[in-house]
Amino acid sequence: xxxxxxxxxxxxxxxxxxxxxxxxxxxxxxxxxxxxxxxxxxxxxxxxxxxxxxxxxxxxxxxxxxxxxxxxxxxxxxxxxxxxxxxxxxxxxxxxxxxxxxxxxxxxxxxxxxxxxxxxxxxxxxxxxxxxxxxxxxxxxxxxxxxxxxxxxxxxxxxxxxxxxxxxxxxxxxxxxxxxxxxxxxxxxxxxxxxxxxxxxxxxxxxxxxxxxxxxxxxxxxxxxxxxxxxxxxxxxxxxxxxxxxxx
Amino acid sequence: xxxxxxxxxxxxxxxxxxxxxxxxxxxxxxxxxxxxxxxxxxxxxxxxxxxxxxxxxxxxxxxxxxxxxxxxxxxxxxxxxxxxxxxxxxxxxxxxxxxxxxxxxxxxxxxxxxxxxxxxxxxxxxxxxxxxxxxxxxxxxxxxxxxxxxxxxxxxxxxxxxxxxxxxxxxxxxxxxxxxxxxxxxxxxxxxxxxxxxxxxxxxxxxxxxxxxxxxxxxxxxxxxxxxxxxxxxxxxxxxxxxxx
Amino acid sequence: xxxxxxxxxxxxxxxxxxxxxxxxxxxxxxxxxxxxxxxxxxxxxxxxxxxxxxxxxxxxxxxxxxxxxxxxxxxxxxxx
Numbered sequence: 001x002x003x004x005x006x007x008x009x010x011x012x013x014x015x016x017x018x019x020x021x022x023x024x025x026x027x028x029x030x031x032x033x034x035x036x037x038x039x040x041x042x043x044x045x046x047x048x049x050x051x052x053x054x055x056x057x058x059x060x061x062x063x064x065x066x067x068x069x070x071x072x073x074x075x076x077x078x079x080x081x082x083x084x085x086x087x088x089x090x091x092x093x094x095x096x097x098x099x100x101x102x103x104x105x106x107x108x109x110x111x112x113x114x115x116x117x118x119x120x121x122x123x124x125x126x127x128x129x130x131x132x133x134x135x136x137x138x139x140x141x142x143x144x145x146x147x148x149x150x151x152x153x154x155x156x157x158x159x160x161x162x163x164x165x166x167x168x169x170x171x172x173x174x175x176x177x178x179x180x181x182x183x184x185x186x187x188x189x190x191x192x193x194x195x196x197x198x199x200x201x202x203x204x205x206x207x208x209x210x211x212x213x214x215x216x217x218x219x220x221x222x223x224x225x226x227x228x229x230x231x232x233x234x235x236x237x238x239x240x241x242x243x244x245x246x247x248x
Numbered sequence: 249x250x251x252x253x254x255x256x257x258x259x260x261x262x263x264x265x266x267x268x269x270x271x272x273x274x275x276x277x278x279x280x281x282x283x284x285x286x287x288x289x290x291x292x293x294x295x296x297x298x299x300x301x302x303x304x305x306x307x308x309x310x311x312x313x314x315x316x317x318x319x320x321x322x323x324x325x326x327x328x329x330x331x332x333x334x335x336x337x338x339x340x341x342x343x344x345x346x347x348x349x350x351x352x353x354x355x356x357x358x359x360x361x362x363x364x365x366x367x368x369x370x371x372x373x374x375x376x377x378x379x380x381x382x383x384x385x386x387x388x389x390x391x392x393x394x395x396x397x398x399x400x401x402x403x404x405x406x407x408x409x410x411x412x413x414x415x416x417x418x419x420x421x422x423x424x425x426x427x428x429x430x431x432x433x434x435x436x437x438x439x440x441x442x443x444x445x446x447x448x449x450x451x452x453x454x455x456x457x458x459x460x461x462x463x464x465x466x467x468x469x470x471x472x473x474x475x476x477x478x479x480x481x482x483x484x485x486x487x488x489x490x491x492x493x
Numbered sequence: 494x495x496x497x498x499x500x501x502x503x504x505x506x507x508x509x510x511x512x513x514x515x516x517x518x519x520x521x522x523x524x525x526x527x528x529x530x531x532x533x534x535x536x537x538x539x540x541x542x543x544x545x546x547x548x549x550x551x552x553x554x555x556x557x558x559x560x561x562x563x564x565x566x567x568x569x570x571x572x573x
Contacts, residue, residue, distance in 0.1 A: 042498050052510040059523045106526050110519045117515060137440040145423060148433050157490040158423045165419055165483050169441050176444035180451055216527060223534035230541055243545040
């Protein structure tokens with residue numbers, strides 16, 4: 001039963017398999033994203049309150065929800081790194097941090113743009129935006145720690161530990177920020193996900209976009225992990241063969 | 249400094265009992281005592297966090313306004329943020345001297361559970377650098393015109409909160425102890441982790457002056473303290489093992 | 494579910510009600526984000542392969558040079 005698990009840990013195997021998956025994932029992403037974006041831009045009815053800004057939701061909500069998946073992913077990879085010393089898990093964790101920081105930054109930016117017409121200001125200390133901002137800081141911390149430690153082995157373990165500590169902290173931060181915010185100022189009459197009140201013509205394209213952005217996340221994670229594998233295994237024969245064969 | 253370290257070093261039980269038979273509790277006590285003794289010999293380490301705290305708090309009136317009403321509004325947050333920064337600044341000497349003179353390695357090799365050793369170091373560090381800050385805070389709160397009802401809350405929340413800051417900070421220190429330039433990276437790693445403590449602590453002080461019941465605030469701070477007391481030394485111990493190689 | 498397209502003309506679509514800037518800047522940002530994240534790894538990969546090839550070439554050149562030198566040395570030793 002554990003065999004597949006350890007085979008997955010072999011960078012070479014992952015490199016070969018991900019090479020086979022990538023075209024399919026790209027096709028799937030393109031189809032889903034075209035459908036989702038066209039649907040969101042053309043067919044979704046205007047909101048009676050927000051007008052056309054409702055279309056921003058179809059970018060903001062998927063990006064934000066996937067950026068939340070980043071810390072759990074890094075923590076799981078961290079546990080695997082610390083317990084089974086699997087090299088691949090560390091490579092994935094290393095690549096996930098900057099991608100997660102990008103997703104968080106885009107979620108913050110789109111949230112600010114969406115918030116402007118509703119709150120009348122680009123930045124509000126809204127509970128979601130604030131906890132997103134702090135998650136961004138945490139990710140920057142992991143990236144900074146990685147670049148500060150020279151030995152790759154020690155960096156892998158240290159970042160794994162920090163990711164686990166961070167993942168335990170993220171829900172605590174989220175709840176404390178929400179608690180602070182709800183008592184601090186009256187909650188705005190607009191909330192960003194009142195899914196319950198939405199009909200299918202609103203949420204079906206949203207689900208499609210969430211899947212599309214999820215696949216996009218997986219693709220970019222695979223792409224940068226493959227580069228990381230090549231970099232770290234550059235002395236082994238199979239990488240030398242790839243380098244010799246590839247057209248540049 | 250190093251001779252004081254040797255006189256009470258737990259790795260030299262002075263012919264009483266073989267090292268492995270030293271009970272965890274007496275090793276805990278010995279580590280605590282040693283760290284306190286060393287810290288008491290180095291007055292600067294005692295004074296610097298306090299001076300820093302004092303200076304940062306007095307920057308707020310200079311930067312914001314000298315108007316008592318405005319200062320009253322920011323007093324709780326200003327004192328809490330300054331205490332947070334002061335405890336962050338003093339973190340650096342938590343494992344550092346021990347790392348440099350090699351006694352940290354001795355600690356890692358000792359047969360006693362590392363959790364209690366790290367906890368002892370944390371406690372002594374808090375007694376040296378956290379507690380004075382807590383004790384000084386009412387005076388600084390007075391300088392910022394904190395409402396009179398909030399003094400006890402300020403001291404109590406700091407008393408519950410600063411150990412959590414120390415415990416979280418220790419993880420960051422342990423991760424970066426072997427690095428050349430640690431100052432900024434330590435802050436970048438640790439500050440986001442301390443957000444919940446700051447939020448709850450500062451809010452409790454504000455709510456105290458508004459007359460809001462505070463049971464929830466203390467319960468949350470207590471929960472954070474219990475959680476970090478039980479888990480943070482484990483993480484610090486693991487981090488020390490990674491850093492010291 | 495597809496009731497109808499919500500806009501009567503292309504101009505209306507591009508205008509997005511009152512929120513031209515908000516809607517289009519979000520979608521613009523999103524497309525840049527996707528583009529960068531898919532193409533940056535590609536650039537890095539090419540760079541890596543180029544570097545490795547140059548290194549291999551350099552190593553081969555170095556090996557050749559030392560071999561030539563060694564030959565010359567042994568030849569001069571024989572002649573002396």
